Amino acid sequence: MYKPSYGYFIILIFLTLGVTACSSSSIHDSGETATAKVKQEDTGYYPDKKADKAKNVVCDDPKPLSDEDFEISYRSHKIDKKTDIKELIRNWGYGEGYDNFNRGYISGNGTYRRWNLYYPNYEDPEIDFVVLSKIELEGEELVDGESYLVAVSLENPKFKTKRGLKIGDTLGKVLQLYGQPSTITNRSLVYSENGLHLDIYWDTKTEKVDNIFIEYNMEKSVEQQRSADYVEEDAQPDPDLEPYTIQKEQSFTTTLNGWGDVKFISTLKDEETNDLIHAKFFLEVNNDKNVENKILYEFPEFYGNNGKMIDRIKAVSFKDLNQDGRTDIVIIADYITGVNAHGIETLPVAGVYFQKKDNTYTTLPELDKSINQTGHNRTLQNVIQYVSKQRINVQ
Structure with a gap:
């Protein structure tokens, strides 16, 4: 499911x-x-x-799509944005197994409860209503107050969309x-x-x-x-909760000038968040000790994020590209270009990080643009050979 x-x-x-x-x-x-x-x-x-x-x-x-294309029918009842959840419950109850599945709980705080309402039962549902309810106190018991339909998930092939x-x-x-x-x-x-x-x-x-x-x-x-999760007006989410997923196959332990032994971490923004799936790169402390802040450095924006949705990090190379004695980093990713009957279609995009004298990293957008527009972006060797022929001086 x-x-x-x-x-x-x-x-x-x-x-x-x-x-x-x-x-x-x-x-x-x-x-x-x-x-x-x-x-x-x-x-x-x-x-x-x-x-x-x-x-x-x-x-x-x-x-073209219209609002009607987002309507479905269940038990002869039209389901749409304005569906009254309390009316559904009055008509059909809560679905078999509601209490055994923690009352459909997904997430919550002291103000709101997000939960699943499955029919006909929670073991083998045909349909899943995702609901947000305001938590209210009725006597000594917490109950669902004002509620509305967030989303619907079709779980059985006998139910179809409007089309x-x-x-x-x-x-x-x-x-x-x-x-x-x-x-x-x-x-x-x-x-x-x-x-x-x-x-x-x-x-x-x-x-x-x-x-x-x-x-x-x-x-x-x-x-x-989200607004109910933060009590303080100016509160910010914990930086460790940034919505990125580590790409283990393209994360490495390495030695970099000025940094020593570090972990180079490749990540992608989780697709469950609101934005494009972008690539992000970090340097982390290379030990298992419990330190307060493992992140030593956050790299500048990856060139491949420029208006694209990244599908995967394809390759990483650590190499002195401009013979200045410092370690540069080449990244190749695949980004999504479209879809056909067999799935998604992708093309490569490359970007280079050059290490500066202060050991931080910078990008050269015009060079990155040239690498990709000329097609020297398909393999690490393509990128390295192309960049090595350029005269690059990074301070």
């Missing part, structure tokens, strides 16, 4: 179509032109190759019914309109839909719950 994310999505990647039919091409390592492609003319390199002939997906141009999509359908059918998405993450497509979001998740092995998640009031619920 899919466990829904409880952050909210904003439009991450704006896709444009070159044709009105929603045909799609296969994914190839050679980087052939994707059916749906992010326009980033100033920062990206796109090989001038023709797309393959469309496979598996042929359709008329899907009509007929269900669990088990192919990515090709998604594109047939809805066209290209507003947003792509590494395993979901998001269609957005008027603050409503249809999140379609797929199994990367079977290339079929395994969850349909409709967000009605996600932004409102996150803001309310």
